[in-house]
Amino acid sequence: MVYRLLPFLALAFLAVRPCLAEDEVNYDEAKVPTFTLPDPLRFEDGAPVTNAGDWKKRRKELLGLFASEVYGKTPVGRPEAMRFVPVKRVEGFLGGKAVLEEVRILFSGKEDGPFLDLLVIKPAKAGPEGVPAFLALNFAGNHSIHPSAEITLSTSWMRPNREDEKAGLLKDNRATELARGARAARWPVEKIIDSGVALATFYYGDVDPDFDDGFENGIHALFGKPGPDEWGSIGSWAWGASRALDYLETDPAIDGKRVAVFGHSRLGKTALWAGARDERFAMVISNDSGCGGAALSRRRFGEKVARINTSFPHWFADTFLKYNDNENALPVDQHELIALIAPRLVYVASAVEDEWADPRGEFLSAKLAGPVYELLGKKGVGVEEMPGLNESVGADIRYHIRTGKHDVTDYDWEQYLKAIHSL
Ligand code: GTR
Numbered sequence: 001m002v003y004r005l006l007p008f009l010a011l012a013f014l015a016v017r018p019c020l021a022e023d024e025v026n027y028d029e030a031k032v033p034t035f036t037l038p039d040p041l042r043f044e045d046g047a048p049v050t051n052a053g054d055w056k057k058r059r060k061e062l063l064g065l066f067a068s069e070v071y072g073k074t075p076v077g078r079p080e081a082m083r084f085v086p087v088k089r090v091e092g093f094l095g096g097k098a099v100l101e102e103v104r105i106l107f108s109g110k111e112d113g114p115f116l117d118l119l120v121i122k123p124a125k126a127g128p129e130g131v132p133a134f135l136a137l138n139f140a141g142n143h144s145i146h147p148s149a150e151i152t153l154s155t156s157w158m159r160p161n162r163e164d165e166k167a168g169l170l171k172d173n174r175a176t177e178l179a180r181g182a183r184a185a186r187w188p189v190e191k192i193i194d195s196g197v198a199l200a201t202f203y204y205g206d207v208d209p210d211f212d213d214g215f216e217n218g219i220h221a222l223f224g225k226p227g228p229d230e231w232g233s234i235g236s237w238a239w240g241a242s243r244a245l246d247y248l249e250t251d252p253a254i255d256g257k258r259v260a261v262f263g264h265s266r267l268g269k270t271a272l273w274a275g276a277r278d279e280r281f282a283m284v285i286s287n288d289s290g291c292g293g294a295a296l297s298r299r300r301f302g303e304k305v306a307r308i309n310t311s312f313p314h315w316f317a318d319t320f321l322k323y324n325d326n327e328n329a330l331p332v333d334q335h336e337l338i339a340l341i342a343p344r345l346v347y348v349a350s351a352v353e354d355e356w357a358d359p360r361g362e363f364l365s366a367k368l369a370g371p372v373y374e375l376l377g378k379k380g381v382g383v384e385e386m387p388g389l390n391e392s393v394g395a396d397i398r399y400h401i402r403t404g405k406h407d408v409t410d411y412d413w414e415q416y417l418k419a420i421h422s423l
Contacts, residue, residue: 022325026301027355035298038332040339040372052376055342062340063277065331070292071273072231072317074239075223081109084247087117090150091124098193099124099253100150102142105243107222114219116206117142118244119151121189122198122253130251132258132420133198135244135281137237137267140164140175140182141203146189147181157209186264186408195417198254200244204267207240208233212314228318234292235317237267238274245280258282258423260345262416264408265357266315269293276340282423283345285416288406290357292316294348294365296334297327301358334361335368338397342369343376347398347419352389354406360386366399373397392418 141154208218249256260283263271268289275284291303306324350359370380379395
């Protein structure tokens with residue numbers, strides 16, 4: 001009798017054992033492996049970081065590691081021949097509350113070279129020092145954030161999206177007129193303007209189309225094919241955000257010292273890397289950025305390094321492949337990416353139904369960047385445990401987990417508005 005039961009006992013044992021096959025997705029907190037995180041306040045040689053001067057050096061060390069091992073090294077600064085071409089100015093936008101401008105940033109200065117189209121919507125009234133601004137990367141073209149026919153329809157290549165294709169918003173990888181305002185629910189333009197803040201945005205695919213083409217197109221047409229430790233697409237998009245900031249700094253209606261870089265999901269990863277590299281960003285917002293963004297890689301919860309490198313081989317440097325199912329070998333983890341933003345304001349946001357992005361891992365990163373902020377006289381999230389739903393915590397590092405799914409909601413924007421007004 002016992003012998004007959006044995007196969008079933010073995011099956012039952014297999015079902016409850018705590019380890020997972022390499023390719024399984026873990027959503028169980030009890031199965032998160034134990035791990036030791038690298039300490040942002042210790043140099044690679046083990047020496048402690050005890051003051052702001054030390055941190056400056058450690059910051060360089062960490063930036064170098066994130067560049068060579070994760071996102072890839074990025075060309076420094078702006079191309080010499082880069083120029084800004086004003087395309088459009090509409091006074092009296094939003095019933096007179098706002099001014100709309102479009103500017104083409106020609107990266108090589110040449111009209112037939114790679115470019116980025118920046119849309120800037122700003123309050124009609126601005127004081128002498130200018131207004132703060134969100135610089136936001138968008139997924140579907142500038143025309144997707146608001147239904148106005150004043151916004152130029154993007155003619156750039158768009159990533160295939162079955163729902164958009166079915167609804168006629170996309171045809172042959174190009175946006176159609178129907179795509180105007182298609183993502184407006186994620187962009188409370190009037191609320192932003194009413195609160196005295198400008199919104200600048202660009203389509204991420206202008207800088208580098210989001211597909212694995214062996215880095216032939218976008219900005220790579222200008223800089224050449226990257227080596228294994230050089231920028232992937234996230235690095236390129238982040239570099240594009242810095243070029244957009246170059247322009248915003250020239251606009252007297254905008255206070256270039258109060259620009260917050262914002263992104264959702266893969267663009268949240270991008271915002272973090274942009275803010276880590278470019279200290280001109282006064283604030284950084286990571287909305288549901290997940291793996292390779294705010295979430296700790298070593299937790300292997302939801303999306304893992306191996307999975308993201310397989311689904312999106314072009315996002316990171318090739319050197320990041322070494323860490324597929326080998327996260328403990330990473331010389332860094334994502335709390336150190338957030339620490340690189342210190343002492344500037346950083347906002348990490350999660351959504352409770354967005355388990356793929358590991359909300360707890362995002363919270364822990366925000367919390368564990370705290371000691372670096374404290375060393376610089378700033379304050380972290382101010383709590384030991386994850387806050388309740390829809391409760392924003394923290395000072396210079398802020399965090400919330402809201403109800404709902406992977407998305408950008410009014411609740412998220414309300415918090416970002418409060419944060420930008422505290423600058
Ligand atoms: C998913 C990816 C995530 C996140 C998301 C997005 O497919 O696994 O890391 O970046 O896409 O950007 O929408």
